[in-house]
Amino acid sequence: MGTVVDTAKKEVNRSSLSEKKVTVVFVLGGPGSGKGTQCQNIVRHFGYTHLSAGDLLRAEIKSGSENGTMIQNMIKDGKIVPSEVTIKLLQRAMLESSNDKFLIDGFPRNEENRAAFESVTGIEPEFVLFFDCPEEEMERRLLGRNQGREDDNVDTIRKRFKVYMESSLPVIEYYNSKGKVRKIDAAKTVEEVFEAVKAVFTKVIFWRHIMILLSQESSGQDRSGLMYLTITIEG
Ligand SMILES: Nc1ncnc2c1ncn2[C@@H]1O[C@H](COP(=O)(O)OP(=O)(O)OP(=O)(O)O)[C@@H](O)[C@H]1O
Ligand SMILES: Nc1ccn([C@@H]2O[C@H](COP(=O)(O)O)[C@@H](O)[C@H]2O)c(=O)n1
Ligand SMILES: [Mg+2]
Numbered sequence: 324m325g326t327v328v329d330t331a332k333k334e335v336n337r338s339s340l341s342e343k344k345v346t347v348v349f350v351l352g353g354p355g356s357g358k359g360t361q362c363q364n365i366v367r368h369f370g371y372t373h374l375s376a377g378d379l380l381r382a383e384i385k386s387g388s389e390n391g392t393m394i395q396n397m398i399k400d401g402k403i404v405p406s407e408v409t410i411k412l413l414q415r416a417m418l419e420s421s422n423d424k425f426l427i428d429g430f431p432r433n434e435e436n437r438a439a440f441e442s443v444t445g446i447e448p449e450f451v452l453f454f455d456c457p458e459e460e461m462e463r464r465l466l467g468r469n470q471g472r473e474d475d476n477v478d479t480i481r482k483r484f485k486v487y488m489e490s491s492l493p494v495i496e497y498y499n500s501k502g503k504v505r506k507i508d509a510a511k512t513v514e515e516v517f518e519a520v521k522a523v524f525t526k527v528i529f530w531r532h533i534m535i536l537l538s539q540e541s542s543g544q545d546r547s548g549l550m551y552l553t554i555t556i557e558g
Contacts, residue, residue, distance in 0.1 A: 350428040352454030354483040355461035372422040376430035379412040401482030406439035433490035451498045454509035
């Protein structure tokens with residue numbers, strides 16, 4: 324009986340989000356690699372909605388939710404909150420948004436996050452933006468962040484680095500093996516990093532448009548299997 328109910332719930336989750344036909348880009352990288360900073364730039368330039376899993380979890384603590392204390396303890400200890408909790412927050416944010424393009428920052432953080440998100444929502448990322456940054460630089464940035472985060476202290480930062488190496492890097496490797504990772508050298512200035520980010524998005528958007536054109540009536544396939552596009556120049 325439980326299984327039938329679970330399956331039914333999964334179908335509701337899948338259909339409500341697939342009806343929306345969302346485009347998702349996962350933004351990954353170590354703690355302090357600059358994910359949040361660059362997402363703000365991407366939002367301004369390319370019209371995505373930024374959903375930071377960490378920010379959603381911090382908002383859940385503040386809201387006084389029944390999971391608040393558990394989430395707070397996990398964050399203080401640099402641990403990964405159970406997928407069920409984080410996925411519910413992400414789903415709710417996507418459904419409530421009028422946008423259909425999302426940057427999901429800091430998720431999936433481990434294999435459980437990845438597999439559960441795919442199975443519950445049926446969504447696969449269009450690609451994964453990966454900010455690659457040396458640990459010393461990330462630690463320097465986190466200690467200088469000054470946003471009052473309870474996990475920006477040397478002890479928790481070391482724990483977060485360990486979790487990143489052991490649990491998050493394998494997820495990036497998984498997507499890399501599927502050809503989905505776009506790696507960015509994140510050790511440069513904010514402006515230089517954004518130049519590299521812009522190049523990635525510009526290329527993806529170009530190919531998205533080409534694919535849309537090729538799926539329209541004006542396109543076809545010749546006898547050798549090559550795709551062609553008929554362009555009408557007006558005026
Ligand atoms: N390229 C950069 N050069 C120098 N400082 C940077 C750069 N990018 C971001 N920062 C600074 O480093 C700190 C961490 O950046 P940010 O919050 O964007 O990282 P994050 O990857 O989202 O970290 P977390 O995983 O902890 O949320 C911030 O104070 C930010 O201003
Ligand atoms: N998928 C996730 C993302 C984050 N967390 C917890 O939040 C902490 C802060 O995350 P940031 O992305 O804002 O650095 C992180 O260390 C985890 O404790 C999570 O559990 N699952
Ligand atoms: Mg962040």
